[in-house]
Amino acid sequence: MEPDSTEPNDKFSLVQQLAKDLSGGDLELSSFPDIALRIRKALNDDMCTTEQIVQILGAEPVLAAKILSISNSAALRPSTDPITDLPMAVNRIGRNMVRNTAMSFAMVQTEKGYSLKEAKARLDELWDECAHVAALCYVLTKKYTPLNPDEALLVGLMHGVGKLYILGRAEEHPTLFNDEEELVSIMNDWHTGIGSAIIEKWGFADYVASAVANYKDLDRDNGDSAADYTDILTIACILSEFVRSESDMEVQLDNIPASKHLRLTSADIMPTLQASDQQIRSLRHALGK
Numbered sequence: 264m265e266p267d268s269t270e271p272n273d274k275f276s277l278v279q280q281l282a283k284d285l286s287g288g289d290l291e292l293s294s295f296p297d298i299a300l301r302i303r304k305a306l307n308d309d310m311c312t313t314e315q316i317v318q319i320l321g322a323e324p325v326l327a328a329k330i331l332s333i334s335n336s337a338a339l340r341p342s343t344d345p346i347t348d349l350p351m352a353v354n355r356i357g358r359n360m361v362r363n364t365a366m367s368f369a370m371v372q373t374e375k376g377y378s379l380k381e382a383k384a385r386l387d388e389l390w391d392e393c394a395h396v397a398a399l400c401y402v403l404t405k406k407y408t409p410l411n412p413d414e415a416l417l418v419g420l421m422h423g424v425g426k427l428y429i430l431g432r433a434e435e436h437p438t439l440f441n442d443e444e445e446l447v448s449i450m451n452d453w454h455t456g457i458g459s460a461i462i463e464k465w466g467f468a469d470y471v472a473s474a475v476a477n478y479k480d481l482d483r484d485n486g487d488s489a490a491d492y493t494d495i496l497t498i499a500c501i502l503s504e505f506v507r508s509e510s511d512m513e514v515q516l517d518n519i520p521a522s523k524h525l526r527l528t529s530a531d532i533m534p535t536l537q538a539s540d541q542q543i544r545s546l547r548h549a550l551g552k
Contacts, residue, residue: 294376
């Protein structure tokens with residue numbers, strides 16, 4: 264598929280469709296594996312046992328293998344003894360990380376429902392970004408806040424779900440893939456609203472949807488001296504962009520409320536990234552394909 268140019272109505276048609284989907288609440292990721300939402304539902308039930316969780320995981324061997332992989336990652340395994348037993352792995356990493364791993368698995372598997380090679384290439388880029396941002400959220404939360412790093416990891420993973428949805432819709436307008444600037448513009452304009460709506464529909468905590476909706480607002484101030492999950496996601500996305508593109512971020516970090524809430528300055532960035540490099544690499548590998 265290599266048309267000569269973007270059809271003039273493709274952008275309008277896609278934007279019109281996104282607006283209709285968002286206003287009508289019709290936001291379904293058709294190829295999103297059901298097991299991820301089954302796991303989330305089970306984990307929200309206080310009466311659900313580890314044995315029941317393991318039974319659900321056993322229905323998807325690839326996901327079970329990922330649970331074992333992340334339980335043995337350097338970032339989460341305090342000892343050198345490998346974990347080979349799934350119940351032990353679930354107990355070791357905890358329910359939040361089981362949920363996070365299930366969601367990361369589902370996001371990767373969603374690519375199988377896309378048909379265009381151009382969309383698949385962009386999904387690869389998107390997943391790499393989400394995994395990196397999630398790892399940074401985890402590290403920043405542990406180092407600079409009293410918040411739950413597992414929850415921050417989920418926020419990082421979910422921040423790209425709106426882009427995932429838009430790429431699926433864009434397959435209906437294939438000439439858009441010939442105009443990177445146009446497609447990126449649409450994703451940047453729409454992904455936070457769509458992503459937060461999907462997250463709300465899936466029943467995640469309000470702060471997850473709020474972080475996805477608001478993280479791009481660099482002037483946002485939560486009115487508190489302490490950092491929240493939106494602040495963490497904001498900084499993680501800035502750092503991820505810096506690492507991936509080596510862009511100039513000093514002015515942004517030193518002047519936005521999010522960095523002040525984390526008590527983080529530009530001078531802290533490189534030491535933080537260097538000290539956390541192994542942990543970030545380990546998490547990205549465990550979350551990745």
